[in-house]
Amino acid sequence: MAWLACATSSAWWSAAADAQVLHRGLLRTVRVPSLGREIQVVGPAARFSAAPASVDRPPPRLGEHTDEVLVEAGFDAAAAAAVRASGALGRQS
Numbered sequence: 001m002a003w004l005a006c007a008t009s010s011a012w013w014s015a016a017a018d019a020q021v022l023h024r025g026l027l028r029t030v031r032v033p034s035l036g037r038e039i040q041v042v043g044p045a046a047r048f049s050a051a052p053a054s055v056d057r058p059p060p061r062l063g064e065h066t067d068e069v070l071v072e073a074g075f076d077a078a079a080a081a082a083v084r085a086s087g088a089l090g091r092q093s
Contacts, residue, residue: 015042028055063089 015021021042028043044053066089070080083089 012042016040030055030058032058034061 016027021027024045026043026045027040029038029040031038039058041055041059043055046053066084067080070083075083
């Protein structure tokens, strides 16, 4: 049997109020140009001295990277457009 690390997932508002998140200083403020304001996000939980992690940009908007993912999956522009037009990706902005 393989070992799998896992934990429960929380809504951002409960994660942001979590005692461990606050104790470790994991809350980060990022500017979101599309909103015209700053928001708080929970930063990376793991810390590595040789490869420090940071939060230097906002989380992606719904569908922001869909085209890149489709290209990486082997879709050409026409096929990606067909998938989008079919409604398989839901409503995206």
